[in-house]
Amino acid sequence: MDRIKVSQYVDIRRSDGRIHGARIHVVKPEQRSVTVEWTENGVSHGKDISFDELLRVNPQLGFAASDETGEQTADHPMPVRNHDEDIAGCWKWPKKFGSSTIPKSLTISASPLGHRRAMLPRPKHVSVECVGDIRYFREYRSQIDFHPIQKSDLSEEHQICVCVRKRPLNAEEQLKDIDVVTVLNHKQVVVHQPQTKVDLTKHLVNSEFVFDYAFDEAASNELVYRFTAQPLVKTIFEKGIATCFAYGQTGSGKTHTMGGNFTGRSQNVADGIYAMTAKDVFQTLHERRGTTAVDLTVSCSYFEIYGSKLFDLLNKKVQLKIMEDGRNHLQIIGLTEVPVSNEQEVIKLLQRGNRIRAAGQTSTNVQSSRSHAIFQFILRTKYLHGKFSLIDLAGNEKGADTLSMNKQMHMESAEINRSLLVLKECIRNFGTENYLPFRASKLTLALRDSFIGNNAKTCMIAMISPGMSCCEQTLNTLRYAERYQVRELVVPSLNEHCLTCFDPP
Known part of the structure; x- marks a missing residue:
């Protein structure tokens, strides 16, 4: 006892x-x-x-529940933490199991942001070896003082903000999977990789990542919005271009975050970032009326990029064309813009578009989004004043993730992965003098304004699944997100007037 x-x-x-x-x-x-x-x-x-x-x-x-003396009955006691070891995080196992003859792994750095990571508080016993099962993950977490992000925390100004959100294990995963992701504080995430050495002894490799904000599984959509899209609302009232997009593997919670909570297959769009943004846009608009001579109107558009084609989700899925005019301004020919005057009208547009958005089934999600959906808030006077693009990217897929083996599914997955790869290359070369391959994908062409100009601000929400079965994909997502923030920004432009000369309606 x-x-x-x-x-x-x-x-x-x-x-x-x-x-x-x-x-x-x-x-x-x-x-x-x-x-x-x-x-x-x-x-x-x-x-x-x-x-x-x-x-x-x-x-x-190791105690006898029926014996008041507490005599031990288990053959082998639980591994005991050895506090006298010079190397923190080492576990002492019973002699029967023996110890590894392989040298301990060097500390693995999953990020080039060593100087930023060194400034953050380290959890106790970061390197844990000899991991056998879920109990050791919990023992690791019991040594940590968690400091999750709070709504009362102050948000910071970023031209590019990169966040990560961990979803909880779902009901099916709770029966057979293990949570291998730990959000230590409001910036730091650790992914635990169980591995086996050549002598069959087990150990745990901890890969650490640092972002502008990190949200654990208890974070609500409202809290995520507070630090991601909400700070960008004022940008569009200051003649800026704002972009917020959710990226991650299929089933990681992108559509839940952007569009709202699901009850079965029914989605409550009022709980998503789309609707929360609409509320703040109209609130800011009402606050500014009477204090400025600028008379702004709000309209919305909603389209999807499916394969290499664009479709209008507010006009019976009519196919659209994306082109550039003589001044290098992006134009989507035929895109419907619906004037709106309140949040409820925006919600109706979202529901209308979601009903016809392309979806399919994969091994990880019974209703996987198969297209990139882009919802835009457009502020106009006589000319374009500001634009806010909210993007729910299609889930990135591995070849083994496609449940159906038909040709159509393979073509969809290939095109999704190709467009995300081009986006990755644009991110990799952003802030450098290297060529940015915008035209290699309709997605990056549509997002070009997000990479060009000093008045463009972007927020990326990297969505991750916590299960051990998704460990590889989770690491890929986190590494992808890190590339978005590691460079000192030298903002490129097509020409000096590219984003200061706005197109007429």
Whole structure:
């Protein structure tokens, strides 16, 4: 019984048979039970569990639940933290298992941002070796003082803001997968990769990433909006071009973040970044009326890029053409712009467009977005005053992720990956004198304004899945996002008047 302590991580069995982790909140020796707590979908839960049940699920605790003396019955005790080791994070295993003869891995840096990372607080015991199962992930997290981002925190000014959002494990993943992503604080994310050395001993490699903001699984859409799209609203009232896009693998939560919560296949668009942006646009518009002589009107457009073609989601999916005029200004020929005067009208446009947006099925998402969807708020006087593009990118796919083997599905995935690769190249070369391949993809051509001019601001929300089965894709997403922020910005322009001469309506 001495092995049971408050704040200790243990496994518990739910009434539906699921086994997941929880933290001991209260130990009750007289009742021979404990009270445990855990968080699920952002809500805290708790229950009482007897010592007998605790032992059945956690035999490594090594006490006899029916024996008042607490005599140990387990063959092998749980690995004990050795606080006297010179190298932090080393686990001591029973002699029966032996120890690895392979030299310890060098510290792995997943990012060139070493100077920024060195300034952040390090978690205790960052390198954890000899990982056998989920209990060691929880032990790692029990050593960390978490400082998640709060709504009361101040947002910072960025020309390019790069954020990461971790979604929670879904119901299916909770039965068979392990959460291998830890959000340490409002900037730092760690991905734990279980690996096996050549002598079959297990160890954990921790890859650290630093971003402008990091959101854990408990963060709401409102909190994410507070630090991503909301600071960009004022940009379009200052004759700027603002862009916010969600990037990540299929099923990582992009459409949920941009468009709102799902109940089954029904989406509540009022809870997404689209609708929240609409609310702030009209609020700012009303505040500025009477204080400025500029009479602004608001209109919206909604189109998708499916394959190499553009379709108008507000006009029966009519095919569009994207062209440049003689002044190098981007023009989407035939795109519908609908005047709007309040948030509810915007929500109706979103619902109207979402009904006909292209979707398909993959092995990771039963209703995967197969197109890049771009919703725009356009401010005009007589001429264009400002534009805010909110983009839900199609999920990047691996070849093994396509459930259907038909030709159409393969063509879709190939085109999605190609367009995201071109976007990656534009990001890689942004801020340099290298050529930016805008015309290699309709997506990057449509986003060209986001990369050009001093009055262009962009926010990228990298969406990641926390499961071990998605570890490789999660790392790819985080590395992709890092390339967006590592360069000192030397903003290119097509010509000195490119974004100061606005097109007439």
